[in-house]
Amino acid sequence: MERMKDRVDGLEAMALSLARLGVLGRSPAAPGTVATLAAGIPSAWVVAQLPYGWACLILVLLFPAACWACDRAQQILVKADPGEVVVDELMGFLVTMIGLPATGLSLLLGALFFRLFDIWKPWPVNVLDGELHGGLGIMADDVAAGLYAHAAVAFLLPLLERL
Template structure:
């Protein structure tokens, strides 16, 4: 079987397919540079839509984003024939939603959460790097970003407590 180039793999997806549309972060994953950052940016309007909900509903929506994300990312990855292609950014969407669980309202906190999540997602400290390297399929695509989101959430909550 011939290995596909990144561009050839990307041509196998269609924004008209709802699973692909979500996997590509509403199209944001098609950015040529920094698709993960654009995918995280695409999560901001979704977060702003969910933020006013009671915490229980926000948590349910976030859990749904993670659980469905396993299927969404697996489906897109299989359709592309490439594991964890950079254009698949639903994991970043879910990761930011995790980071911002119970975050105070306001742009400074949203920005802090965004930066913290991107740092953990890019730097991949242990054990995030291990998950990224060893766990495959949709679960593997989601797992490292879920853990990056949890780490970023813990740091953000620490900032909230410290700055009070």
């Protein structure tokens, strides 16, 4: 059972809620996949409706807030990179989908490739995962996995759409 500090104040509760994406991180099975599907897909669709510059600004603003929330959650839960911290999956999936059309096919490919690269952790994703710590460490490997997934979707999507 995870240990939490005796008292969680309002700011810490907010950080924990953001890091868990509300209740999504408490999913008993595959919380990262649940967060990608339940929060990532709708969020990516909304962000895709914005001009590219605004979409990039959202990601730039989300990153430090998510790093902070991940760092605080890790301290509150007294556990390094807790599985219930899933805001990193949201960020990684948004990186996967930025600048791509939000169609059923692209969102499905994005979710599949993002989860593949996030779980597999090819180089340098595995280096970021092992060497960085705290909130930045939790976030960085998912952003890197998102970059790999973005490249895969951007490459495959036009080919599959021609079929």
